[in-house]
Amino acid sequence: MSSTxxxxxxxxxGADAARFSDYWxxxxxxxxxxxxxxxxxxxxxxxxxxxxxxxGALIAGTTLxxxxxxxxxxxxxxxxxxxMRRTRDRPTVTGVISPAAALWTGVGLGLVGVGxxxxxxxxxxxxxxxxxxxxxxxxYTPLKKxxxxxxxxxxxxxxxxxxxxxxxxxxxxxxLGWILFAFLFAWQIPHFMAICWTxxxxxxxxxxxxxxxxxxxxxxxxxxxxxxxxxxxxISFLPYGTEGLGWLFIIATSILAVVALQPAIAFLSRxxxxxxxxxxxxxSIIYLPAYLMVLVVDRFLI
Numbered sequence: 480m481s482s483t484x485x486x487x488x489x490x491x492x493g494a495d496a497a498r499f500s501d502y503w504x505x506x507x508x509x510x511x512x513x514x515x516x517x518x519x520x521x522x523x524x525x526x527x528x529x530x531x532x533x534x535g536a537l538i539a540g541t542t543l544x545x546x547x548x549x550x551x552x553x554x555x556x557x558x559x560x561x562x563m564r565r566t567r568d569r570p571t572v573t574g575v576i577s578p579a580a581a582l583w584t585g586v587g588l589g590l591v592g593v594g595x596x597x598x599x600x601x602x603x604x605x606x607x608x609x610x611x612x613x614x615x616x617x618x619y620t621p622l623k624k625x626x627x628x629x630x631x632x633x634x635x636x637x638x639x640x641x642x643x644x645x646x647x648x649x650x651x652x653x654x655l656g657w658i659l660f661a662f663l664f665a666w667q668i669p670h671f672m673a674i675c676w677t678x679x680x681x682x683x684x685x686x687x688x689x690x691x692x693x694x695x696x697x698x699x700x701x702x703x704x705x706x707x708x709x710x711x712x713x714i715s716f717l718p719y720g721t722e723g724l725g726w727l728f729i730i731a732t733s734i735l736a737v738v739a740l741q742p743a744i745a746f747l748s749r750x751x752x753x754x755x756x757x758x759x760x761x762x763s764i765i766y767l768p769a770y771l772m773v774l775v776v777d778r779f780l781i
Contacts, residue, residue, distance in 0.1 A: 507549030520771035521644025536599025547589030554581035638664035668707035673760035708743035
């Protein structure tokens with residue numbers, strides 16, 4: 480075992496005892512599958528016609544790549560994870576999966592995923608996926624311990640999956656593809672501001688430089704979440720009148736805008752800030768797939 484800043488982490492060869500469920504947890508499946516879903520919706524947003532061979536390669540490639548990135552992140556942050564209550568049971572902390580096994584699992588999954596996209600989709604989608612992994616692991620992950628601006632830097636790889644899906648559909652680097660990128664970039668900021676406020680003590684213990692740790696009142700966190708929520712809503716209307724989007728899109732997007740802004744406004748109040756941060760988080764989880772689904776449904780039905 481090894482110890483850092485009073486935190487003990489097991490570093491034995493526990494990989495021999497690892498079960499499938501341990502490796503499943505290693506891939507951060509909830510976060511990874513959200514990236515796959517946004518890539519798929521980006522693909523379908525390009526139009527109702529689908530090449531199911533390309534779609535299958537997109538799903539397989541982005542799934543493997545996202546799993547690889549999750550494993551690499553868990554490998555990199557195993558010491559920090561040991562210091563946080565919500566992550567200290569991860570297999571890289573308990574030693575069930577050794578650091579070497581986690582590292583090579585992540586590298587292998589990432590390389591295979593990028594390769595599947597290169598062979599089954601196109602080189603552009605493959606290159607963007609590789610860039611997503613590189614930015615997530617070598618920029619966002621280490622910078623979390625350096626600056627609160629890591630949130631914005633991390634939002635770049637987080638915003639690429641729908642653009643990857645859009646490009647996989649053959650739409651290229653066109654306007655709506657970049658709108659999807661900008662929308663998901665903006666969405667991540669209030670989503671993560673809610674997390675960084677709710678989990679601020681965990682982040683303090685792990686040594687991460689989050690905005691919530693230099694803002695004891697939470698006002699700067701809340702203002703940032705609100706400002707980016709407003710920008711996200713503005714961006715969400717940009718596809719109207721283009722690419723065949725019409726009345727269904729504008730009505731549904733208006734309803735979703737109200738749903739997104741209400742908790743962000745409540746978060747600005749000092750009263751019940753913790754509860755309102757959780758509302759921002761859970762609303763964002765619903766809002767993102769709902770908005771992307773509106774884009775897809777409008778394409779198919781109108």
